[in-house]
Amino acid sequence: EAGVAQSPRYKIIEKRQSVAFWCNPISGHATLYWYQQILGQGPKLLIQFQNNGVVDDSQLPKDRFSAERLKGVDSTLKIQPAKLEDSAVYLCASSPLVGGNYGYTFGSGTRLTVV
Amino acid sequence: RKEVEQDPGPFNVPEGATVAFNCTYSNSASQSFFWYRQDCRKEPKLLMSVYSSGNEDGRFTAQLNRASQYISLLIRDSKLSDSATYLCVVNVRTGTASKLTFGTGTRLQVTL
Numbered sequence: 001e002a003g004v005a006q007s008p009r010y011k012i013i014e015k016r017q018s019v020a021f022w023c024n025p026i027s028g029h030a031t032l033y034w035y036q037q038i039l040g041q042g043p044k045l046l047i048q049f050q051n052n053g054v055v056d057d058s059q060l061p062k063d064r065f066s067a068e069r070l071k072g073v074d075s076t077l078k079i080q081p082a083k084l085e086d087s088a089v090y091l092c093a094s095s096p097l098v099g100g101n102y103g104y105t106f107g108s109g110t111r112l113t114v115v
Numbered sequence: 116r117k118e119v120e121q122d123p124g125p126f127n128v129p130e131g132a133t134v135a136f137n138c139t140y141s142n143s144a145s146q147s148f149f150w151y152r153q154d155c156r157k158e159p160k161l162l163m164s165v166y167s168s169g170n171e172d173g174r175f176t177a178q179l180n181r182a183s184q185y186i187s188l189l190i191r192d193s194k195l196s197d198s199a200t201y202l203c204v205v206n207v208r209t210g211t212a213s214k215l216t217f218g219t220g221t222r223l224q225v226t227l
Contacts, residue, residue, distance in 0.1 A: 033215075035217075040123075040219070041219050041220075042119070042202055042217030042218050042219045042220055043159065043202075043217045044217070045214060045215070045216070048212065048214065050212065055212040056212060056214060091158055091159075104161075104215060105161075106158035106159055106160070107158060108157070108158050109158050111156075
């Protein structure tokens, strides 16, 4: 079974620039999550999709972050404009319809450095 | 108060030692519990689920105490390859949605 695919693997941008990350979940997984992991901290949920609808985006800084999941499969996360404190690893995860007792499968992440 | 609290460590133990990690969670509505392992510069990977009756997977034993809102992970006969960060994770389900909340992780370093 193919895992969760993410790209790019690394990205370095200057503050105030824009950046976009892409995620392709495991085939058939209806639920997709974007997490932000700052160095030394655990992953923090930014947004959760079920199919192509948003279930939870309460911790997404909506003034600069946006995400979409067209056709309920791939997803993109965008930051515009980036700030220094956005430097982190952005992890995408997917799970069957309801995570329940199965946990999530994570992609390898995109490491963003804002300078 | 953080939703999931862990001692960040690091725990430095010799090979063969037994080590235990603890975790507390604040949301009494949490329904399922996990330990994830994260190697340096890698993504988190599910280590094991945690059940109220306690469960074991080889050298790893997980325990859950719902009354105290406390989760533990015991590693026996530590190996060098166990060196990693161990993340305590709780799942709260609301309606058809569920959300995993992660602790900051406990770093383990196993030495010769």
